Amino acid sequence: MSDGLRVIYAGTPDFAVPALQALIDSPHEVVAVYTQPDRPAGRGRKLQPSAVKKLALAAGITVEQPENFKEASDRLHLEAYKADVMVVAAYGLILPQAVLDMPRFGCLNIHGSLLPRWRGAAPIQRAIQTGDAETGVTIMQMAAGLDTGDMLLKTHRTISKDDTAQTIHDALANDGASALIEVLSMIQAGTLQPEVQDESKTCYAAKLSKAEAEINWQLAASEIDLMIRAFNPWPVAFTRKGGEPVRLLMSEVVEGKSVSAAPGTVLSEDKTGIQIACGDGVISISRLQLPGGKAMSVTEFLNGRSLAGESFPS
The missing domain is CATH 3.40.50.170 (Formyl transferase, N-terminal domain)
Known part of the structure; x- marks a missing residue:
């Protein structure tokens, strides 16, 4: 040519x-x-x-x-x-x-x-x-x-x-x-x-690693939100429930909300998100994946499931 x-x-x-x-x-x-x-x-x-x-x-x-x-x-x-x-x-x-x-x-x-x-x-x-x-x-x-x-x-x-x-x-x-x-x-x-x-x-x-994807709930909600979005689709941020990884795929910071609950505590859940206390502020999880399951919206997750009362390790 x-x-x-x-x-x-x-x-x-x-x-x-x-x-x-x-x-x-x-x-x-x-x-x-x-x-x-x-x-x-x-x-x-x-x-x-x-x-x-x-x-x-x-x-x-x-x-x-x-x-x-x-x-x-x-x-x-x-x-x-x-x-x-x-x-x-x-x-x-x-x-x-x-x-x-x-x-x-x-x-x-x-x-x-x-x-x-x-x-x-x-x-x-x-x-x-x-x-x-x-x-x-x-x-x-x-x-x-x-x-x-x-x-x-x-x-x-x-x-x-x-x-x-x-x-x-x-x-x-x-x-x-x-x-x-x-x-x-x-x-x-x-x-x-x-x-x-x-x-x-x-x-x-630096190259990403699975090891750095585990969430430290002592961090500020803003830092955790950035991490969740940065690590989607890989290595995917996660926390643990009963020793098994729960993968968190989408989130947002709950503006203007601060709580005295321990970091990692599930505060509430509804179709808009699962709200979790952080070291500073609150984060709302709108998409997640259970061990061995498929990724789902919070609405799909709450159809017969609940994390109410859970406290994730920080």
């Missing part, structure tokens, strides 16, 4: 799908898609292709799945595609400098934060957990460091009190797709104005 760039696309999970679809629908030519090797998933632990691989195969695009780029043969194979640019979105592999330097315009990354804030593995979740008022996508020129490259374009999105990591993830995936196409047009037009990141403003978005 004379009117488009030759693009190698590297991505793996759902977050990377909208940008690949946008490239497929654009004048640019996706000459190959790189994605993680198929992994075991589901009850049968059968090998499953990534979300990006499924889309690439459906579109008739060649798929490559190297374990890494340590072998010279893998690097030479990538170089043979003679790409103008390589686009990376949640690929899951570290690219060596030799790969970063191969395409004519280098490698671009679709990163789910407003860099230089939140470099690292979990920028969406950490932004919500910390109470950031906004987030966004940064299209950056990839460099050897962790999310250290020059910023090429940013999009902005408000984080509302109803947002979870899932809703922000989905919104940023779409925002990143649009931003990528805009950046590729700027590359073609020669109008890019790269911005160096201010190292003094960086934060590290």
Whole structure:
């Protein structure tokens, strides 16, 4: 295609799908898609292709799945595609400098934060957990460091009190797709104005773990609410009832209410939520999941069940 760039696309999970679809629908030519090797998933632990691989195969695009780029043969194979640019979105592999330097315009990354804030593995979740008022996508020129490259374009999105990591993830995936196409047009037009990141403003978005998802009811209701929404859909915030985990999926702070009850005490329950005392304030749980059960609204939960009188360990 004379009117488009030759693009190698590297991505793996759902977050990377909208940008690949946008490239497929654009004048640019996706000459190959790189994605993680198929992994075991589901009850049968059968090998499953990534979300990006499924889309690439459906579109008739060649798929490559190297374990890494340590072998010279893998690097030479990538170089043979003679790409103008390589686009990376949640690929899951570290690219060596030799790969970063191969395409004519280098490698671009679709990163789910407003860099230089939140470099690292979990920028969406950490932004919500910390109470950031906004987030966004940064299209950056990839460099050897962790999310250290020059910023090429940013999009902005408000984080509302109803947002979870899932809703922000989905919104940023779409925002990143649009931003990528805009950046590729700027590359073609020669109008890019790269911005160096201010190292003094960086934060590290550490990888999430199940261990940090257990709720400490001694914390303020506002902190617990942010945690619940940040950890939905994974690792999912939880508390314990009879030693078993009760997963909490959606919540809100009950404004202007303070109580003397011990943190973790269930104060009341109705179709609007299950109200629980915290170290400071009260939180209302509107969606939850019992051990071995499915996620349900509080209305569904209260149909024959009750947590009245319960006190969760803090």
